Amino acid sequence: MILKDLSLYFLILLFITYGQFYHQYKFSDPNLGNNDYFNYKEMIINPLNIDATGSPFVYRQFTTVISKVIYDLGIFYDSKIVFTSNNDEQRIYFSILLSNFIGIFLCLFSLIFFLTKYYHLKSVEIIFFPILLITSSFGYIFSGISVLTEGWTYFFNLLIFLFFIRNRYLPFLIISIISILNKEISVIYITMFIFFIIIHDLFFDKKINISRVKYISTSLFLFLLYSFMRKKILPTPGYEGHLEPKSWIENLSNISLNFSFLFQGIFSVGVFGILIVLLIYSKRIRDFYNNKYLFGITLTIFSLYILGLMTGIGNNIGRILSSITPIISFLIIIKLVLKNEKTLLD
Numbered sequence: 296m297i298l299k300d301l302s303l304y305f306l307i308l309l310f311i312t313y314g315q316f317y318h319q320y321k322f323s324d325p326n327l328g329n330n331d332y333f334n335y336k337e338m339i340i341n342p343l344n345i346d347a348t349g350s351p352f353v354y355r356q357f358t359t360v361i362s363k364v365i366y367d368l369g370i371f372y373d374s375k376i377v378f379t380s381n382n383d384e385q386r387i388y389f390s391i392l393l394s395n396f397i398g399i400f401l402c403l404f405s406l407i408f409f410l411t412k413y414y415h416l417k418s419v420e421i422i423f424f425p426i427l428l429i430t431s432s433f434g435y436i437f438s439g440i441s442v443l444t445e446g447w448t449y450f451f452n453l454l455i456f457l458f459f460i461r462n463r464y465l466p467f468l469i470i471s472i473i474s475i476l477n478k479e480i481s482v483i484y485i486t487m488f489i490f491f492i493i494i495h496d497l498f499f500d501k502k503i504n505i506s507r508v509k510y511i512s513t514s515l516f517l518f519l520l521y522s523f524m525r526k527k528i529l530p531t532p533g534y535e536g537h538l539e540p541k542s543w544i545e546n547l548s549n550i551s552l553n554f555s556f557l558f559q560g561i562f563s564v565g566v567f568g569i570l571i572v573l574l575i576y577s578k579r580i581r582d583f584y585n586n587k588y589l590f591g592i593t594l595t596i597f598s599l600y601i602l603g604l605m606t607g608i609g610n611n612i613g614r615i616l617s618s619i620t621p622i623i624s625f626l627i628i629i630k631l632v633l634k635n636e637k638t639l640l641d
Contacts, residue, residue, distance in 0.1 A: 304407045308400065311423075311430060312440075316396045319440045320389065324378045332391070332442040339363050339387050349533030354525060357477035358394050358444040366390040376564040387443060395446030399439055401431065402450035402621055409457055410628070424632060425624035434563040434617020445618055448478045453621040455485050459510055462587075468513055475521050480615050482521070483602070484508065484595060491594040495587040534608060543605035554639060563613030566623045567596060573631045586628060592619070 325332035474481035536542030603612030
């Protein structure tokens with residue numbers, strides 16, 4: 296029965312998302328906010344070439360390798376689009392957009408699969424409620440389905456989280472390693488998240504869950520390995536201040552919060568606002584600190600904002616934070632919509 300149900304959910308999800316993909320292809324323009332595309336374009340032209348573009352983009356090979364495969368297979372829809380380009384570049388543009396769409400689709404379907412398998416959900420309305428939250432969010436519309444690396448980042452972020460809460464170490468390790476090849480933020484966010492879970496355990500339960508130490512040690516080691524590779528093994532010029540504490544201090548001392556930062560930096564994570572509103576409405580605001588997972592995700596979001604200010608990435612922090620939208624949506628459905636105290640997150 297679950298295979299029949301998943302086939303139905305797959306088709307529903309396809310009908311929900313294919314129009315969004317088509318709209319992005321027809322009307323998006325990377326010159327208006329997603330200009331990292333021009334770095335990734337060079338990586339598709341010169342795959343696995345460390346000199347193709349600068350740091351940190353050149354280390355994010357996963358999305359562009361998938362894009363290169365799509366390009367080489369000749370998968371392409373020829374249509375007039377807003378983004379001005381010649382035919383060959385339009386093919387590159389289409390291939391990276393399709394790569395991201397595949398990643399985001401797998402993310403959404405993985406969430407459906409998890410809710411169906413482990414929570415035995417049958418109601419289509421409840422199953423697709425987190426999907427609605429994700430696909431209507433600002434960050435998803437602007438950069439989730441885009442010509443960047445966000446689609447696969449959504450996917451890896453969600454899987455790393457799900458494997459952590461299910462205590463599946465080997466899949467957690469494998470996906471974490473692969474995620475480094477897509478975008479370094481995945482191991483950064485999960486390291487922060489597990490750290491705050493451990494803090495919650497210490498403060499409220501007065502003990503340490505040893506398995507969490509194993510997970511945080513793994514994610515922290517992978518980030519340090521990434522940093523070592525970027526600085527020593529395969530150094531490439533570009534944004535060196537991201538890994539320099541001196542630069543972090545300088546950036547914090549020169550903070551400038553403008554409307555653009557508030558709009559794209561804050562509103563890109565609108566689903567977190569929905570979480571806050573629902574907690575207030577249901578008179579469960581104390582869950583922010585009573586529940587370890589809501590506590591962890593809240594402080595992780597706050598810490599990522601601080602990290603964004605330290606590294607000087609400006610309103611790009613909103614795009615980074617929006618990639619954990621599937622996780623926040625999952626917490627909303629489990630902790631607020633189901634209203635079930637006997638869940639995997641207790």
